[in-house]
Amino acid sequence: MSERARQLFDKYVASSLNHPDLKGLSMGTHLFNLNMAASEARIPASEMIEELGPLAQALIAAKIA
Numbered sequence: 001m002s003e004r005a006r007q008l009f010d011k012y013v014a015s016s017l018n019h020p021d022l023k024g025l026s027m028g029t030h031l032f033n034l035n036m037a038a039s040e041a042r043i044p045a046s047e048m049i050e051e052l053g054p055l056a057q058a059l060i061a062a063k064i065a
Helices: 003-017 027-040 045-052 054-064
Strands: none
Touching: 003 027, 003 045, 027 045
């Protein structure tokens, strides 16, 4: 994962996964939110997939279809 992708991931984890109102979200929702944040930051999905693996890849494929 690139440095900028790692920073985005760490920021997302710190702000979203630890937020009490967001604890009930599914993994798919978190991956979707992270993918959208990466897109907005112009970080290629391939950089995120390196770290997040097949789950993120399946989510992105479902979004495009």
